[in-house]
Amino acid sequence: MVVRIPPESLLDRRTITRRRAGLALRPHPIDLGALRAQGLYNPAFQKKFLELHPPTLADNVCDLARLEDGLSRQHGLDNLTLDFFLLRKLAPVIRQDNFRVTATLDFAQRRSRKPRLVNIEPGDTCGRHFALAVDIGTTTVWAQLLDLANGQILGHAADYNGQLMYGDDVITRIVYGQKPEGLKTLQQAVVTTINKVIQGLLRRFKLPVEEISHLTLAANTTMTHLFYGIEPKYIRLTPYTPTACHVPPMRARDLGLELPEHVFIYSVSSVSSYVGGDIVSGVLASGIYKEPKLTLYIDIGTNGEIVIGNQEWLACAACSAGPAFEGGGIRSGMRAATGAIEEVSLNPETFEPMLLTIDMVKPKGICGSGLINLLAALLTEDLILPNGKFRDDLATPRLRQSEDGYEYVLAWAGETQSGQDLTISEVDIDNLMRAKGAMFAGYLTLLDSVGLKLQDIEQVILAGAFGSFINLENAIA
Amino acid sequence: MVVRIPPESLLDRRTITRRRAGLALRPHPIDLGALRAQGLYNPAFQKKFLELHPPTLADNVCDLARLEDGLSRQHGLDNLTLDFFLLRKLAPVIRQDNFRVTATLDFAQRRSRKPRLVNIEPGDTCGRHFALAVDIGTTTVWAQLLDLANGQILGHAADYNGQLMYGDDVITRIVYGQKPEGLKTLQQAVVTTINKVIQGLLRRFKLPVEEISHLTLAANTTMTHLFYGIEPKYIRLTPYTPTACHVPPMRARDLGLELPEHVFIYSVSSVSSYVGGDIVSGVLASGIYKEPKLTLYIDIGTNGEIVIGNQEWLACAACSAGPAFEGGGIRSGMRAATGAIEEVSLNPETFEPMLLTIDMVKPKGICGSGLINLLAALLTEDLILPNGKFRDDLATPRLRQSEDGYEYVLAWAGETQSGQDLTISEVDIDNLMRAKGAMFAGYLTLLDSVGLKLQDIEQVILAGAFGSFINLENAIA
Known part of the structure; x- marks a missing residue:
């Protein structure tokens, strides 16, 4: 079984503020420049530069007709539709650079199938x-x-x-x-x-x-x-x-x-x-609808969606995981942004944590992937029991009683941006377990409904804000 | 030569407040009911009633798809475009009369040639x-x-x-x-x-x-x-x-x-x-573009337009007549509305006027057609000279000196709505003459430019707010 996070699914998801080397499994975004070089880059909106003849008494058609005539003669574009508000700026814009203009066209009009004239700018702005x-x-x-x-x-x-x-x-x-x-x-x-x-x-x-x-x-x-x-x-x-x-x-x-x-x-x-x-959009971008491999596509978020299928068929289920994967409902939770703890390892003897944050600054909170890594570490080092409760027999100041049951101190007040302790409690762990459980129940139910088992899956794709940062080893654990 | 005012050209122009019998030349508007009976009435906007199946768990497509499916199955309408704002009311409206709805469709979309879904109402509203x-x-x-x-x-x-x-x-x-x-x-x-x-x-x-x-x-x-x-x-x-x-x-x-x-x-x-x-719109509605007769079409207004032509060719000129024909720039001028003097005759001996007003109420002012009739009467009874100046040798209190030269009192203060004298001055007459002169120069110039003379014209059509009330005998005089 191959588990991959497709670069396409990350197009919307990567945080620009992350500058250091990524996790091994974090892929690079699509190289649009290469697509362009291969002639495969063909955006639905395009700009066209036009050099029009200024009007004379012998040729004094309206500015709009002049523009449309230019698009027809110079770019072979006819039967355009038009956004009204363009007319409000047409006269000054067309004259600003002596009837040299750039028109923006929308070729994506699904139902009318006619290019739509969207905007006009003076001079040649095709480069922008x-x-x-x-x-x-x-x-x-x-x-x-x-x-x-x-x-x-x-x-x-x-x-x-x-x-x-x-x-x-x-x-x-x-x-x-x-x-x-x-x-x-x-x-x-x-x-x-x-x-x-x-x-x-x-x-x-x-x-x-x-x-x-x-x-x-x-x-x-x-x-x-x-x-x-x-x-x-x-x-x-x-x-x-x-x-x-x-x-x-x-x-x-x-x-x-x-x-x-x-x-x-x-x-x-x-x-x-x-x-x-x-x-x-995830199914389209990942291309699973045209692949022969039986794929499990999981979009992890507050609302989790699961797709199973291949080029022959696709089935989908949705489940409500709650906001835990995006840092919501977790006391120290936050989005994957600067200062979010995203990697955690624990010293097996002292139970002291080693933290890595996004942009390597003082910790501010912990994001979804950090929570998964933390949970895996707590489990690996035997700080929590399989039911998600902390052990109460360990000699470390990091574990202490709180109003939400036991909690583990990830960072002391003096080390954090807020100046307060960063902790994870049994309530937080319970929320995470329920979120993970919801997703798991979702894909088991979906598999069952199409008469398949987990081992039939040939490929797993993780998408979503969470999927893009996840440590797969820990997530699957 | 036939002079006619086509009913079509009056569609936009008649004043609803006029209730008494019209002038002989005033035509009736188009009988749309007759067109309808002959199957010639086919408005660009139409309503379609639909009885849709309410959704079930086995058929829970979105409301929009249900509506589109109904239009396709029940009325053969496919590939519709759609106004976004319809979606904001779709869910409550479609349920208000248990999925019985009336859709309004626009078949006039010139460029896309697809019907556009404009509105939706609960129940059957085709009759309204x-x-x-x-x-x-x-x-x-x-x-x-x-x-x-x-x-x-x-x-x-x-x-x-x-x-x-x-x-x-x-x-x-x-x-x-x-x-x-x-x-x-x-x-x-x-x-x-x-x-x-x-x-x-x-x-x-x-x-x-x-x-x-x-x-x-x-x-x-x-x-x-x-x-x-x-x-x-x-x-x-x-x-x-x-x-x-x-x-x-x-x-x-x-x-x-x-x-x-x-x-x-x-x-x-x-x-x-x-x-x-x-x-x-006047040329389209009057149908001169499909008639063999050489026609002079005159749209009289502040901006006068003149069209000459037939089914083979059309030429057009425009001239600025000023607002006199619509009662503007005339001291007692007003629009053709209740209280406007529209017919005037003068007693040849006493020079006392007989006035008819719209809706037969006390005079409030004089409208364009009233002015033409007044001018014709003043000329016929020799109160004015061909240069538009009043004679100063007539013994009538109706003629008197004013700051605008001589003026004629149409109605004394006690007879008018305003409680002030209603008069026409030499300045008013001058404005009217210049307006009429502008129109006349316009069609002479246009005729000349296409190598024709006035006597070549086989038909004259008068349109415009003014044309609809004009007394042709007086206007041509």
Whole structure:
């Protein structure tokens, strides 16, 4: 059995703040430059430079007709559709560099199959073309900044989903959405998070927001409904129908995103209430739908999704693991960001820990992969029993009684960023065990429903914010 | 030579407040009911009723897929495009009458040629389907309320264009638009007028605004640019290029119109800077483009447009007549609304006037057609000389000196709504003569440019707010 984490599944997930050498199993992202060299890089949004003739009394068609005529003659593009707001800036922009302009076109219009004229800029800007990809997780929002002109991923940023204060999982969020103004509150909360994440990313790369041409979105079905402000109520009630699995492209600004008028949002379609655009994009990017090998694809997160199948068939199950894998519901838990403990080893005699944090700074908390590594170490060194309880017969100041039962001190107050002890308690361990148990039950149930056993699986793919940092040895242990 | 005012050209123009018998030449509007009976009535927006199966665990596709499947199976409609905002209300609406819904579809999408799903309502609402048509004139905004289900024109309303305070004609408006915030001010001014006119119309027919499915717009090129907030500057500067002659359908609310989210605006395309969507819609509606007769089509208004041609060719000229024909620039001038004097005859001996007003109420002012009739009467009874000056040798208290030269008192203070004398001065007469002169010069120049003479014309069509009320005998005199 081969276990791999495909580079494709990490496109949305790597934390740019990590600078030191990665774990052995952490792969490199796709080399878009190589794809480009091989002629395989063909983004849905493209820029076209045009040199138009300035109007004369003998040729005084409107600016729009001049632009369309140029796209037809110089680039063979006809029957375009058009975003209205482009017309508001067309006259000054087309004249700014004497009728030399760059048009941005969208070739992704799924249903009309006509290129859509999205934006126009003065002069030749083909060398600068940027886009955003956003993954709205129940717990964490990730954004990625893409350089479409050069086929590069410039960087990532992430933050906790601002909806967290209204509920930990999709069910409590849906329930909150039924309150008066609840849906609006949730919609605005996640939009605020996305705005913050995007602004940080653009600031880091000193990129004016006007240079973004579009935004692609993947999320589970509930997160998609909440982001768009679409009624999620019936996802939760039998027979579990989403309002819409496909959302047409729409103006980002109409949803409250602080992006230019020409930016539309393209959302990956869902399959059903519990098989969302996130798992669809993962299956597409990992390519398991075209491989002969029987593959188990696991997207680990607050909502875990599991896909089994190959080029012939695919089956999917979803399970609610809770936020523990993303540091949620764990007292010292945090996202995989600077200061997060991600590797832990324990001295077998003194039970003193050795910690490695992201960016090698003072520890601030512990992230999901750190928790898995910690749990494995605690188990290996016999600090915890198989039921997840600490042994009470060990002579170390690291183990002590707390209000949550026994706890282990990972770092003393003097060593941490917060100036307080970093600990893991029996309650934390219990949350982690239940999360892992939920995922495990999920894939056993799915296997059973298709008449297969664990040993039939030829390949395992781990995706999700958690999968990208996991130490596989410890996770499987 | 036949002079006719085609019923089609009046669709946008008749004043609903006129109740008494019309002038002999005033035609009836198109009988849409008859068209419907003959199978010729086929509006671009249509409603389709659907009875869908409620979802079950065995059939729990999303609401949108259920709706699309129903449209495909029950009405043969596939490959629909979709307005996002429909999704926000889909879940509650589809359940309100147990999955019996009415979908509104737009079959007018010029470029994509796919029906667009515009709206959804609970139950069967096919019997109620309404739309608005709006004509933005430089001086006057007209709106018409259409009952698409029954093929009827329900009524009209009109008001002066709120942009009037920023300039009388398209040139002064364009100049105003170059000031800081000028374009925005003009855009908001006309939107405010349209909102007021529409609200009055809906209130009169007790129609909830949610039942409007779309709005169709015709206007000259400058008015179109100003309404959409598109730069009009280069319309005025050589070589006179509009920014756009075609504007894609766009959400009415995005322009400030107080209409539901599903209402889009469909604008009749212009030909050039001075041949706008108003003349295009007139040529289309009058059918002169498919008639063998050589026709002179005159759209009289602040901006006069003249078309000459037949099924083989069409040529067009535009001229600025000023607002006199719509009661502007005339001291007692007003729109053709309740209280406007529209017919005048003079006693040849006493020079006392006999007045007929719209709705037979006390006079409030005089409208364009009233002015033409008054002018003809003054000329016939020798009160004015061919140069437009009053004779100063007549013994009548109706003629007196004023600060604008001599003036004629149409109604004494005690007879008018305002309680002040209603008069016409030599300055008013001069404005009217110049307006008429501009139109006359326009069609002589156009005829000359195509090598024709006035006597070659086989048919004359008068359109415009003014054309609809004109007494042809007096106008030609």
